[in-house]
Amino acid sequence: xxxxxxxxxxxxxxxxxxxxxxxxxxxxxxxxxxxxxxxxxxxxxxxxxxxxxxxxxxxxxxxxxxxxxxxxxxxxxxxxxxxxxxxxxxxxxxxxxxxxxxxxxxxxxxxxxxxxxxxxxxxxxxx
Numbered sequence: 001x002x003x004x005x006x007x008x009x010x011x012x013x014x015x016x017x018x019x020x021x022x023x024x025x026x027x028x029x030x031x032x033x034x035x036x037x038x039x040x041x042x043x044x045x046x047x048x049x050x051x052x053x054x055x056x057x058x059x060x061x062x063x064x065x066x067x068x069x070x071x072x073x074x075x076x077x078x079x080x081x082x083x084x085x086x087x088x089x090x091x092x093x094x095x096x097x098x099x100x101x102x103x104x105x106x107x108x109x110x111x112x113x114x115x116x117x118x119x120x121x122x123x124x125x126x127x
Contacts, residue, residue, distance in 0.1 A: 002027040002116050004096045009121030012086055016125070020081040022096030022118060029077040030054075033101035035114060036070060036081045038092035038123075048094070049081060050107040059107045063089075086125045093120040 008020040020036070035050035047061045049070035058070055069082040079096060097114035108114060 002029070002032060002098050004098060004116060004118035006094065006096045006118045006121040009094060009123045011124045011126065014086060014088055014125055014127050016086050017082070017084045018086065018123060020083065020094055020096075020121060020123070022079045022081075024077045024079070024098065030074045031100050031102040032098040032116075033104065033107055034070075034072055034079040035097045035099075035108070036079075037095045037097060037111065037114075038090075039095070039120075040092040043092075045095070045111050046092075047109040047111075050109065051079065052105060052107055053102045057105055057107060059109060061109070083123070086123075088125045088127045091123060091125050093122050095120045 002024050003026045006022050036048040037045050039045040050059045051070045051072050055072045067085045072079040096118040098116040099114045
């Protein structure tokens with residue numbers, strides 16, 4: 001098992017930036033593929049980004065490509081989401097998720113692909 005705690009959310013103006021962090025504990029962090037999803041009120045949970053166990057492979061949802069960057073620091077058991085050029089439509093609760101996938105290059109992009117979830121952190125972008 002792994003426990004995930006997100007931080008770094010907040011209120012930012014359109015065009016601004018935020019960096020989210022997700023700290024993992026309870027298991028060997030390097031074993032897990034990590035991802036970020038988001039959910040706005042009344043909408044389905046949406047895939048944002050994922051990174052494989054080594055950090056060498058990443059994937060992004062179409063709506064954030066070129067603006068968001070996912071990275072991980074295995075020494076710190078933490079995954080990050082750098083969000084630039086934020087838009088009001090990026091407003092959502094952002095969730096960190098993990099799935100055991102060491103040595104794998106596969107990066108699920110669906111909610112069902114991840115077994116462990118954090119509680120989420122609110123990001124609000126004002127226009």
